[in-house]
Amino acid sequence: MLRQLIYRSRATTPMTDEDIRKIVDDSLPFNTAHDITGLLLFDGEFFFQVLEGASDSILLLFEHLKSDARHTNIIKVLDTTIRQREFGKWSLKPFVFNHHNNCYWLPSGLKIRRDSRAFFLLNSFATGQWRNCVSAEYRSKLKRTLFIEERVVDAFPNSEIQFAFQPIVDIKNGVISSLEALLRTPDGAFPDVFLSSLSESERYVFDLKSKAVAIAQGAKLLKPGQALSVNLLPGAITHTSNVAEQLIRYLEAVKLAPEQLIVEVTESEMVKESDAFYTAVDSLRSSGIRLALDDFGAGYAGLSLLADFMPDKIKLDRAITRGIHENGPRQAILQAVFEFANATGSHLIVEGVESFEEWLWLYNVGVQKFQGFLFAKPKLNGVNAINFDTSAFSSTEENDL
Numbered sequence: 053m054l055r056q057l058i059y060r061s062r063a064t065t066p067m068t069d070e071d072i073r074k075i076v077d078d079s080l081p082f083n084t085a086h087d088i089t090g091l092l093l094f095d096g097e098f099f100f101q102v103l104e105g106a107s108d109s110i111l112l113l114f115e116h117l118k119s120d121a122r123h124t125n126i127i128k129v130l131d132t133t134i135r136q137r138e139f140g141k142w143s144l145k146p147f148v149f150n151h152h153n154n155c156y157w158l159p160s161g162l163k164i165r166r167d168s169r170a171f172f173l174l175n176s177f178a179t180g181q182w183r184n185c186v187s188a189e190y191r192s193k194l195k196r197t198l199f200i201e202e203r204v205v206d207a208f209p210n211s212e213i214q215f216a217f218q219p220i221v222d223i224k225n226g227v228i229s230s231l232e233a234l235l236r237t238p239d240g241a242f243p244d245v246f247l248s249s250l251s252e253s254e255r256y257v258f259d260l261k262s263k264a265v266a267i268a269q270g271a272k273l274l275k276p277g278q279a280l281s282v283n284l285l286p287g288a289i290t291h292t293s294n295v296a297e298q299l300i301r302y303l304e305a306v307k308l309a310p311e312q313l314i315v316e317v318t319e320s321e322m323v324k325e326s327d328a329f330y331t332a333v334d335s336l337r338s339s340g341i342r343l344a345l346d347d348f349g350a351g352y353a354g355l356s357l358l359a360d361f362m363p364d365k366i367k368l369d370r371a372i373t374r375g376i377h378e379n380g381p382r383q384a385i386l387q388a389v390f391e392f393a394n395a396t397g398s399h400l401i402v403e404g405v406e407s408f409e410e411w412l413w414l415y416n417v418g419v420q421k422f423q424g425f426l427f428a429k430p431k432l433n434g435v436n437a438i439n440f441d442t443s444a445f446s447s448t449e450e451n452d453l
């Protein structure tokens with residue numbers, strides 16, 4: 053099967069025409085032997101390469117390319133199956149792009165369809181739309197730390213359920229901004245067996261009632277200025293007519309203010325955008341409780357929900373965060389959601405941040421709030437310690453320059 057892989061990367065050192073020529077000369081034997089064709093564009097700082105050929109050969113080459121010290125910030129823009137080569141018999145002919153006037157010339161011998169995706173991507177590279185990678189200077193100068201001690205509470209008495217808590221961190225300000233309460237069995241597992249034994253209506257009633265435990269336990273863990281996030285199924289919001297009143301009662305019982313509670317509407321279930329849903333949302337809002345749209349990008353929420361629900365917080369699902377530092381499509385989604393959040397005054401929280409490289413890319417483009425194993429895993433009846441120090445990561449990473 054034919055594969056087309058397009059990536060972009062940044063040169064680690066200034067490149068002369070001779071350096072580019074050498075890359076091409078070094079490449080030709082392998083590319084010819086494996087029938088790999090494509091092109092390489094260089095704009096004085098960034099590379100853009102299209103590789104076309106048999107799937108195995110392309111993947112083999114890409115593994116070599118990723119460890120080549122001449123470039124860094126290697127980001128896959130497109131990796132797809134194609135019917136026929138878009139770059140014909142071209143075998144890595146380089147174009148040097150004139151970055152002073154954003155111009156490049158497609159040689160007349162290259163017969164690329166102007167409506168092809170590769171041509172579109174070529175042009176957007178040329179207009180410099182992708183210059184959002186982490187520079188070596190940014191990486192070396194970045195100094196951020198967050199050290200927080202572990203906190204624990206006693207298990208909630210006589211309860212079949214408990215909660216684990218995971219922090220949402222704001223690294224720019226060096227604080228935990230909120231804690232998310234996650235439903236657990238007393239031995240720390242997700243209670244899927246118990247939940248599936250309930251009827252739909254019982255599940256909704258239980259979902260809301262369980263928040264009494266989450267709020268009581270959360271209140272003991274919160275520090276001043278922090279908020280507590282709890283999840284509610286959309287069905288649980290509409291099933292009870294007085295959701296806001298009930299939550300306010302739970303809050304009052306432990307002397308928490310409504311503003312300290314964030315209700316995360318989980319997307320694990322279809323949100324029926326009914327009058328009842330928006331009435332409940334209005335009453336939650338007017339009571340001072342804030343709202344978040346959870347798992348955005350992986351569940352059922354469409355863009356119309358985003359527009360009508362207008363959450364105070366948008367939590368971008370880990371499905372988008374995973375490997376974002378080397379994935380062009382995910383980066384494009386993140387930036388579009390981030391722009392939406394900024395345009396509507398919603399806070400973006402990025403979930404599922406597990407590696408330093410993912411975090412660094414996100415932080416570099418301006419994301420401020422993060423949740424993920426990189427900082428702390430959820431802890432049953434408590435919050436894990438956070439030991440985050442960017443210098444510890446930077447020193448072990450390969451130096452870019």
Ligand SMILES: Cc1cc2nc3c(=O)[nH]c(=O)nc-3n(C[C@H](O)[C@H](O)[C@H](O)COP(=O)(O)O)c2cc1C
Pocket residue numbers: 075078079080082083092099101113116117118120122123144
């Ligand atoms: C921007 C850039 C593009 C490259 N393109 C190719 C290529 O198309 N084919 C190739 O064999 N090597 C290419 N190389 C060189 C490979 O990264 C690598 O040096 C070569 O495959 C030898 O790999 P090895 O040193 O792991 O054996 C390129 C290098 C750079 C920096």
